[in-house]
Amino acid sequence: MDAVSRIERALAAAVDRADLRGSPPRLAEAMRYAVFPRGARIRPRLCLAVAHACGDDNPALADAAAASIELLHCASLVHDDLPCFDDADTRRGKPSLHRAFGEPLAVLAGDALIVLAFQAVADAAGATPARLPAVIATVAGSVGVPHGIVAGQAWECEENVDLSVYQREKTGALFAAATIAGAAACGFEHAPWRALGELLGEAYQVADDLRDAVSDPDEIGKPVGQDAAHGRPNAVAAFGLDGAVRRLETLAGLAVASIPPCPRAGDLRALILMEARRLLPHQLAARAA
């Protein structure tokens, strides 16, 4: 089964368990709305790619780890969209969850998705319970405090903030969790996998900055030119267009070089280089090396 199918199956299984007889039906519906239809699933795909590279000897745990990271990502989008933060009307081309279900269910669906992320992993510990502490600690660390996405979001509430640090944390934490949890699910020492996730998180942020600078809004489904309009720190302002393209290539190269020893390192290297090319807006393909 390919990675995307494994991820969708694991996510469906997780959401289904919240939609049993006895569940509040609108809450279950809201949770499903937050998770489907799918976005790019870039973080769980990265998690499974690392698990594959590490031998994938407990696919159920790897699938659950990947699903848990996506559930936490979805939860953070639901809470970030709330009126007290971004007050977003739309998300992934449909009304934001609080617009569709109301604010109370948006708060609760986010909470429930966070809990579900941990349930999914605990349920899948199965034959390898000794791996669970590392997977739970990784996943929790990526979303909590001091360096997870909740902490990242909380910097918006502080007076003294380094905005570029905040953006890197908000994006980087779940990418690092994806690589570390993929390795931990296979019983590999997980710390050496952090650099790969952080580098790819930064590459993703650069690609996002490039898309914001050059893409057609219809093509990417959201407004463009927002970084420049709001004077936000971004890779295009810092390095110029060509410099940002080179930065993306450099980060991909560093990511590949950082891959720790593992049984299928070649597959992972190839995948990362292919994804890095895919991340580059096609308008800029001619500028790539």
Added chain:
Amino acid sequence: MDAVSRIERALAAAVDRADLRGSPPRLAEAMRYAVFPRGARIRPRLCLAVAHACGDDNPALADAAAASIELLHCASLVHDDLPCFDDADTRRGKPSLHRAFGEPLAVLAGDALIVLAFQAVADAAGATPARLPAVIATVAGSVGVPHGIVAGQAWECEENVDLSVYQREKTGALFAAATIAGAAACGFEHAPWRALGELLGEAYQVADDLRDAVSDPDEIGKPVGQDAAHGRPNAVAAFGLDGAVRRLETLAGLAVASIPPCPRAGDLRALILMEARRLLPHQLAARAA
């Protein structure tokens, strides 16, 4: 060390780890505000009482399980107090968290406390990782969907609700988690411990109904007579004052009878009967058997 000291130490250690260099300082402060100064800590005390009864052979894990249940309780209070739910001005005699820190930090502090609950348990797995899946599953089940406190709260957003079921779920879930997690932390089969938690949760609800009916508002630190004023289903309306007192005694008796075989069952029996007497408002002491 007595149970209360163990609980406060475990909670302080958990909150401290969210208050490190690099944490957003106001978020860390908000999390601390939500957890301290202490309330009755009735759920974590129950958790440690069960762990004691089961031999308490891994006190670090039992302490973490108890702390995690209290962290989840605190998180639920913070989110329940939000303007989109109860819009509460005060909590435990001080301004509610969103009044003190603003709504964004109230959402994020609740999220972060949920995550912290799972981190605390994973960190303490230590020498007995095989116990972790059951502890995580128990704790997650008590707060998630279909039968946890988030699900309980979500019934407020449904049109067709059995309000008494909803109240029982909202109160009962964390009590059941307390007994089950206490046993699971000691490696005991945990399912047989559910009945004890559910019976004590129901006893606590009856005691709460009695306090609402007969107590002095200054004495219990919140308004009284709310159940009657709002026509809410409650034990005093259902059974009368004497009937509700007898119901509390019956539930305590059933709870004691439900204790599964364990090394120190006698201590647990004595504690439960003492707590049941303590829960009874003193105005009603003369009515007890």
